[in-house]
Amino acid sequence: MKFPVYLDNAATTPVDPRVAEKMSSCLTMDGVFGNAASKTHLYGWQAAEAVDIARNQVADLVGADSREIVFTSGATESDNLAVTGLAFRFQGGTRNVIVTSEIEHKAILDSCSFAERLGYQVVRIKPDREGRITPEMLREHLSDRVLLVTLMQANNEVGTVNDIKALAETAHEYGALFHSDCAQSAGKVSIDVREMPVDYLSFSGHKLYGPKGIGAFYIRNDAPRPEAVIHGGGHERGLRSGTLAVHQIAGMGLAYELARQSFAAENARVAALRERLRHGLCSLAGVSLNGAARDRLPGNLNLTFRGVDGEQFLLTLTKIAVSTGSACTSAAVEPSYVLRALGLSPADAHASIRFSLGRFTTEEEIDFTVDYVKTEYLKLKAKGDFWK
Structure with a gap:
């Protein structure tokens, strides 16, 4: 990888x-x-x-x-x-x-x-x-x-x-x-x-x-x-x-x-990888899905890691490249206006991360990401950093 x-x-x-x-x-x-x-x-x-x-x-x-x-x-x-x-x-x-x-x-x-x-x-x-x-x-x-x-x-x-x-x-x-x-x-x-x-x-x-x-x-x-x-x-x-x-x-x-x-085959493959990632990460207490469970883009997964500031969490996730929202507003420190419109609190919106998969994403990368994010989550939770 x-x-x-x-x-x-x-x-x-x-x-x-x-x-x-x-x-x-x-x-x-x-x-x-x-x-x-x-x-x-x-x-x-x-x-x-x-x-x-x-x-x-x-x-x-x-x-x-x-x-x-x-x-x-x-x-x-x-x-x-x-x-x-x-x-x-x-x-x-x-x-x-x-x-x-x-x-x-x-x-x-x-x-x-x-x-x-x-x-x-x-x-x-x-x-x-x-x-x-x-x-x-x-x-x-x-x-x-x-x-x-x-x-x-x-x-x-x-x-x-x-x-x-x-x-x-x-x-x-x-x-x-x-x-x-x-x-x-x-x-x-x-x-x-x-x-x-x-x-x-x-x-x-x-x-x-x-x-x-x-x-x-x-x-x-x-x-x-x-x-x-x-x-x-x-x-x-x-x-x-x-x-x-x-x-x-x-x-x-x-x-x-x-x-x-490649429309049908590629999107089916990417959606399957997204679901693999979702099931792996949503097994953690405090993690929830943002957006529709079914009617969604095949490669999009937006998750709230409740109790943690998303920007701070990202600093620990140095082995994966993800974002807290749109790249067009990445300079903003305010919580995502999209997530706020969906009813999330400022704290939960700040604690949300977007994973977006694509043509070149592999199953090996998804399995690594699940294990890696789980490990970092539990490590920080044990330190109490998530619940300031």
Whole structure:
């Protein structure tokens, strides 16, 4: 095993070696290094073809038409394009309400806060204790004033999966548009836009064994186009200007293709490892699961180690790489806003650790982690450090 054992795949996944090789082939004179916007020579044509292939690969994973996929710098930009872009387009209109939840990614919550400064009212739904938003909960906040509903398919901290098909159908009953952040769920939870009446989706490259700095935005062909938030050159059908990063796009495309090919087998294997870890650690008194027991991401396990400060506990767990929550808020000393919204006390939220497994996690690593965490827990408990 390589130490520390990597169990923080929700923060980022390592690039699959096949993806790295593909990206490398798009960097040098011997490969496809050209500008995809160069229409007058072979180098540009080759680059444009690589982008087209990748666009189709991303589309195929979610059942979309390739013309509905826009490449961005990541899911954060895609989230901003959905919320801020639509807020700019419909500013001053009669639909001036945006509905979201209290446990969305900061890219959504901060974009919604910006929309408030533009004059929109933002409704933030409190989830149930498992981190779920149901259609019934959503319907309580819908009216003909709602412009957009934005609810993630799977929560990045606790892993609970929402039924975005039912949520989108509910939003459409009131004429509202529907967006979902699928950065964590793509390739791990079934997504088929031919069956889900979603209008917009956000995707990430580095959460699915692709590179950082690349993402995608799905916009249904007949959905209103958001206002662009990046201008200059009119790339990506005017929705996202900037020279296309061919190597990153090609990498993301292949990563999504590999995920599509191995979808069932890989997710079943990872889920089995997660359950092995859960049963091993939840046998300890004082350890409990956060999020849904069933409807959750295959690789996500968020546990509360009651009576211990999570950050202090992490300092003792030097042989594994885990986190206390979202990497996007790791600099904060406050307890996780997601866990607090689920009803955990500040002490219990501080005492929670997220284990996130992935493609390269092995059974040997899981067995080691169970024994190691148990040993450290009992050792510290015997010293009384957990119960200050």
